[in-house]
Amino acid sequence: MNIFVGNLNFQTTENQLKEVFTSFGEVTSVKIVTDKFSGSSRGFAFIEMPDHTQAEKAIQELQNYSLNNRNMVVNEANQRDDNNRYNK
Template identity: 60%
Template sequence: MNIFVGNLNFRTTEEQLFDLFAAFGEVTSAKIITDKFSGNSRGFAFVEMPDNEEAQNAINNLNESELDSRTMAVKEALPKENDNRFNKKRY
């Protein structure tokens, strides 16, 4: 399952996320999204967990929990094609 993790502290590392989610099961990747120009964190990440039950347990336990003085938003990531922010017509 692909998991969205939002409202991250800009100093949070991928290693911290990996370790945090690994407490709930196998993690195949933890990727903090960065600005393509500055390289700085954009404050959100995606964590991939192959076992859906372990992933759901991680979501249930970590959503609205605190990491690096920030309350995280943790939920199942939506597929890109369901993200309407980029499909709106601009006039």
């Protein structure tokens, strides 16, 4: 399952996120989204967890979890369909 994590402190690292989510199960990837020009964090990330049950528990338990003095927003990520992005 792909998980969206928002409202991140710009100093948060991928290792910190992995540590938090690993307490709920296996984490296969962590990707903090960065600005393509400055390389700075944009304040959100995507976490992949292969076990759906563990991922849902993480989403429930980590909603408003404080990491680096910011309360995270945690939701199941929406699949982005690039083919239909501009056809609305």
